[in-house]
Amino acid sequence: MRLFSSSPRWGFSKATDWGLKVFTQEGSEEVPPFTATRLLAAVWLLASLVFMSSYGGILTAMLTVPRVTIPIDSLADLVAQDELPWTVEKSSMMYQYFQVTEAEDGARKKFFDDLLTTIQDCYSARQDIASSQYAAICDRTTMKKAMSWDYSTTGKCHLYISREDVFTNIQIAMAFQINSTYLRRTNTLSVRSFIELRCQLWINKNHCGSVSSCRIHVLKEAGILDLWLAQEITNASQCLRPPSADRSTGIAALTIDALAGSFLLLGGGLAASIAIFLLEVALKRR
Known part of the structure; x- marks a missing residue:
């Protein structure tokens, strides 16, 4: 490869290795010879720095959890x-x-x-x-x-x-109208055997005093009351999340728009290198 009528001393493998080291931000003690090649190297260093800094900054921003x-x-x-x-x-x-x-x-x-x-x-x-x-x-x-x-x-x-x-010390109870037909059905639930067993444990452990008062605790423990409330009160879970959960969840892929500036620099560098290559070929034929 010739540039400005000067012959570089580096071979293709050595130049490629140096270019990859610059792109991955690895150090190198060697410097390209001649002013023309050093000019291209400086442009490549600047483009690689901008590209990798932009890419790393976008990744860091996506992984950062906002503090509210x-x-x-x-x-x-x-x-x-x-x-x-x-x-x-x-x-x-x-x-x-x-x-x-x-x-x-x-x-x-x-x-x-x-x-x-x-x-x-x-x-x-x-x-x-x-x-x-x-x-x-x-x-x-x-x-x-x-x-x-x-x-x-x-x-x-x-x-x-x-x-x-x-x-927090609030008693749990279920209220019914006087002479309500639901009261008897509530006291004779289909899961009565399970409730009676659990209530007996509650009476022995917590000294509830009666099976009726323990039924409410057993229903609460079994999650039946929570299930009923979840069915009756909808959409509340959307507002019970912490404020930081309002951001988009999951892993989102980087789009071309997010790296538009870096790709523009890369495209400009490729266009400049192609133009220089064509210029070298044209000058060599003359």
Whole structure:
């Protein structure tokens, strides 16, 4: 190969080996001879640096998990800020809980002292909560139902449940109307033998006192209540994911558009090399 009427001392194998080392960003102590070949080597070094840096940066960006900081994720976070007011259901168990314990704990005391107002119930106030008029202390089932309504109506999630529970010691029970026909059927479930056995274990272990009270615990343990709630409250799972899960999941292949700049540089380099090669052939024939 001739360039600017100069004969390089490197052979084809040596030049190819040096070019691959540059492309893979490996070091080399040898430098191409003559000014013309060094000029081509400098262009190749620059193109390889841009190409590999762009490729590595895109791969790193795709593998990076975004960190989302949630400003309010507990009762302490709620009372520590002054931009979003808070409320609780009127005459509810939670209102009485804060009223009784407000003098025993700093966060609970501040919550009750700075209480904006009270609401009738959380589901009726779901629109105000979704529009960030205030934050509310609600039970998880009601909030999941509100999330289902919000996602089904708008297609987006405007509600969030904090990770830290305000109150966890809640008794589980199933309520029926007086003289309801479902009460007898509930007490005589088709899985009665399993429930009776589990309830006997509950009575012996936890001193429940009666089989009726233990049936609820067994239904909860067996996942029947969770299954029923999942069937009744749809679309809530879309809004129960962490904020960082909103990004696309799975491994996505790199497209040509993502590496368009690098391919343009590569194409320009190939075009320049072809032009120089044709120029060399034309000058040699003359």
